[in-house]
Amino acid sequence: MSKLSASQRAARVAPFIAMDMMREANHLEVSGSDIVHMEVGQPSSAPPRRVIEAAKAALDVDRIGYTNALGLPALRERIAKHYADTYGLAVAPERVVVTTGSSAGFILAFLAGFEPGDRMALPMPGYPAYKNILAALDLGLVGLKTSERTRWAPDVADIRELAHAGEGAISGVLVASPANPTGTMLSPDALKQITQACDDAGIWFISDEIYHGLVYGMEQACALSYSDNAIIINSFSKYFCMTGWRIGWMIVPEQLLRPVECLAQSLYISAPTLSQHAALAAFDAGDELEVHKQMYARNREMLLNELPGVGFSEFPPVDGAFYLYADVGRFTNDSFEFAGKMLREIGVATTPGADFDAELGHRYIRMSFAGSEAQMSEAVKRLRNWLA
Ligand SMILES: Cc1ncc(COP(=O)(O)O)c(C=O)c1O
Structure with missing residues (x-):
């Protein structure tokens, strides 16, 4: 019998959904779509x-x-x-x-x-x-x-x-x-x-x-x-x-x-x-890096103020990093499908909660606010129209 198949061990390794979402978002971008990237945790800023x-x-x-x-x-x-x-x-x-x-x-x-x-x-x-x-x-x-x-x-x-x-x-x-x-x-x-x-x-x-x-x-x-x-x-x-x-x-x-x-x-x-x-x-490079941090802080503030008006109102405390883990249970019980639709219909890339929590993640999405302020405002604008 042939042994030329992936190992059981490899089969146990789940996809890293944020990376899959990034691949899909990049693909749409290359095909001409205007994407707001909130799916992967990476600063939009250049290195110092x-x-x-x-x-x-x-x-x-x-x-x-x-x-x-x-x-x-x-x-x-x-x-x-x-x-x-x-x-x-x-x-x-x-x-x-x-x-x-x-x-x-x-x-x-x-x-x-x-x-x-x-x-x-x-x-x-x-x-x-x-x-x-x-x-x-x-x-x-x-x-x-x-x-x-x-x-x-x-x-x-x-x-x-x-x-x-x-x-x-x-x-x-x-x-x-x-x-x-x-x-x-x-x-x-x-x-x-x-x-x-x-x-x-x-x-x-x-x-x-x-x-x-x-x-x-x-x-x-x-x-x-x-x-x-x-x-x-x-x-x-x-x-x-x-x-x-x-x-x-x-x-x-x-x-x-x-x-x-x-x-x-x-x-x-x-x-x-x-x-x-x-x-x-x-x-x-502390001076330069602190400027970026202040931008994330402004993004955080803006999203915490604006997202409840869009319908996302439940968040963990967001003490640090550049993520918001939003409860989207009001809109869906399948955040994987919700995030996919959001990406395809309004070009806002996020990561479904299933990546982070197999049990309860189906009602959450993660949004990275490490992008520019203009991108974050654009995301809110698109979400407001989409969910209205
Ligand atoms: C909590 C945490 N640890 C580790 C990593 C991996 O980062 P890197 O391998 O780029 O240092 C990440 C990336 O998103 C992360 O969020």
């Missing part, structure tokens, strides 16, 4: 000027070969300094791992810290790639239910219970704060409690801090403030506007460093060298 200059300069002086698997020493040092500057934390540069976007950071963390069959708890709704990567690596997932009552943040009591469940206990917890798709930010105290609950239970806590820097009026804390066992994942994609440069980083506990290095060596050798040189300049 300094980043581009650093990349150009690197091309003149460096042959852009491989780097050490853990990254350019200068970049690892610069990232470590960022922790001192931003959070007052002393992080040894040796613990910094430069990755091919934070996406590679998850693969490294999951492979380095877990055995096949281990289960990890994640808040629902949550970033789709987590569950898809877990499925690809034969790891299990336990959804942590969230609700308005907990501001869409996981409840530490649920984590404690799952961590001490005996036979079926979880081996780790992964939380993004600010979160995708809800924008929910954990207070420093809530983050501390979760970090310590994982420490007490002797399980890994992975803190996805990719939306740090994009916080609207709340205090942001790094999980390393509460435990050196926390695995920190971060990236140059969002705050630094460098999505396509595929460059991110992790801070890993000492005992995971060598395993992570061995995995990185063979999985991708090293993160893109040109992007590493460019990223070195990103931390000095």
Whole structure:
């Protein structure tokens, strides 16, 4: 019998619907449609000027070969300094791992810290790639239910219970704060409690801090403030506007460093060298990046004011990141179909909630407000006419 078919394991990996929506939106755009992109979480702004200059300069002086698997020493040092500057934390540069976007950071963390069959708890709704990567690596997932009552943040009591469940206990917890798709930010105290609950239970806590820097009026804390066992994942994609440069980083506990290095060596050798040189300049581009953040803040304000008039009135708190997770249950019980129709009929691309939550996502859509103010206003105008 032929074995030339996709593996069962691959078949378990669901599509990343936001990426599918982007493909469809791009296709319509190329065919002449005027699309407002709210489907994918990527800044409409260009990377900082300094980043581009650093990349150009690197091309003149460096042959852009491989780097050490853990990254350019200068970049690892610069990232470590960022922790001192931003959070007052002393992080040894040796613990910094430069990755091919934070996406590679998850693969490294999951492979380095877990055995096949281990289960990890994640808040629902949550970033789709987590569950898809877990499925690809034969790891299990336990959804942590969230609700308005907990501001869409996981409840530490649920984590404690799952961590001490005996036979079926979880081996780790992964939380993004600010979160995708809800924008929910954990207070420093809530983050501390979760970090310590994982420490007490002797399980890994992975803190996805990719939306740090994009916080609207709340205090942001790094999980390393509460435990050196926390695995920190971060990236140059969002705050630094460098999505396509595929460059991110992790801070890993000492005992995971060598395993992570061995995995990185063979999985991708090293993160893109040109992007590493460019990223070195990103931390000095604060002035430019703050201007973008102010634009997201204005977009957020405008959408929170205008969308209720369009018929979308229920949102999680939108403390950070650049997403709004809107309840569209008034209009549909199938947000997948609703988002597809919205794209085809009025050219507004969003992501259906099923990407983030298999159980309740059918009544939500996620809208990214990382586009320009003109695009966001255009989206509201089109939605108002469409839903009138
Ligand atoms: C919560 C979260 N983590 C990680 C990523 C992956 O980002 P990248 O691989 O570009 O660093 C994203 C992208 O949208 C995200 O929303």
